[in-house]
Amino acid sequence: xxxxxxxxxxxxxxxxxxxxxxxxxxxxxxxxxxxxxxxxxxxxxxxxxxxxxxxxxxxxxxxxxxxxxxxxxxxxxxxxxxxxxxxxxxxxxxxxxxxxxxxxxxxxxxxxxxxxxxxxxxxxxxxxxxxxxxxxxxxxxxxxxxxxxxxxxxxxxxxxxxxxxxxxxxxxxxxxxxxxxxxxxxxxxxxxxxxxxxxxxxxxxxxxxxxxxxxxxxxxxxxxxxxxxxxxxxxxxxxxxxxxxxxxxxxxxxxxxxxxxxxxxxxxxx
Numbered sequence: 001x002x003x004x005x006x007x008x009x010x011x012x013x014x015x016x017x018x019x020x021x022x023x024x025x026x027x028x029x030x031x032x033x034x035x036x037x038x039x040x041x042x043x044x045x046x047x048x049x050x051x052x053x054x055x056x057x058x059x060x061x062x063x064x065x066x067x068x069x070x071x072x073x074x075x076x077x078x079x080x081x082x083x084x085x086x087x088x089x090x091x092x093x094x095x096x097x098x099x100x101x102x103x104x105x106x107x108x109x110x111x112x113x114x115x116x117x118x119x120x121x122x123x124x125x126x127x128x129x130x131x132x133x134x135x136x137x138x139x140x141x142x143x144x145x146x147x148x149x150x151x152x153x154x155x156x157x158x159x160x161x162x163x164x165x166x167x168x169x170x171x172x173x174x175x176x177x178x179x180x181x182x183x184x185x186x187x188x189x190x191x192x193x194x195x196x197x198x199x200x201x202x203x204x205x206x207x208x209x210x211x212x213x214x215x216x217x218x219x220x221x222x223x224x225x226x227x228x229x230x231x232x233x234x235x236x237x238x239x240x241x242x243x244x245x246x247x248x249x250x251x252x253x254x255x256x257x258x259x260x261x262x263x264x265x266x267x268x269x270x
């Protein structure tokens with residue numbers, strides 16, 4: 001395959017760091033990769049396959065494609081590509097597109113509901129095939145954008161974890177591309193000769209969506225202040241809980257006790 005081995009080595013190092021930092025893959029794992037056909041999921045699959053061949057732990061891969069039911073979706077291209085590269089693939093045909101059309105108002109954004117429905121399908125398929133981990137192609141830019149979306153529009157200071165155990169503890173979702181930028185994923189997918197497949201959702205690429213607006217904001221900030229996205233990603237792993245207003249992190253009783261201690265035992269009441 002004619003692609004840049006230097007870039008692959010660079011991204012493989014970033015993925016290996018993520019695997020080690022967050023304990024993403026263990027010996028004997030059967031890793032199910034959510035393969036949408038977009039640049040990020042292709043990069044994830046290719047890099048995990050490269051890692052699998054060199055890693056000191058043994059694990060297997062199976063790609064799972066969730067077909068939302070849109071007429072022009074090219075799941076056949078995904079199947080041919082996986083077959084050519086020797087990748088195990090399961091295509092799960094669904095009617096997610098119809099469900100979204102029925103449930104949502106025409107002015108509503110479908111992305112959140114679509115993500116929940118697709119996640120449910122992935123959980124079900126993971127049980128069927130005995131997967132121990134579910135790998136998703138979220139990259140560093142996704143983590144940063146999610147942080148800002150929650151900060152601006154949801155009133156929450158959170159992004160997404162690199163390793164997530166489901167509420168019922170039956171599934172483990174991993175995001176090995178946490179240290180890989182969107183530009184790097186795009187370049188790698190192109191260099192690896194992997195076909196980028198559009199999801200065919202009518203809302204895809206809508207520039208009025210909040211995520212697209214945040215993406216443009218970050219692009220402008222990065223141009224003006226190079227390295228700002230890297231700093232934001234670092235901040236997600238450098239949380240100063242005592243400097244936030246969440247009383248679950250800083251109970252008022254403990255704060256008052258701290259003040260009393262610093263005043264030499266003099267209890268100050270209001």
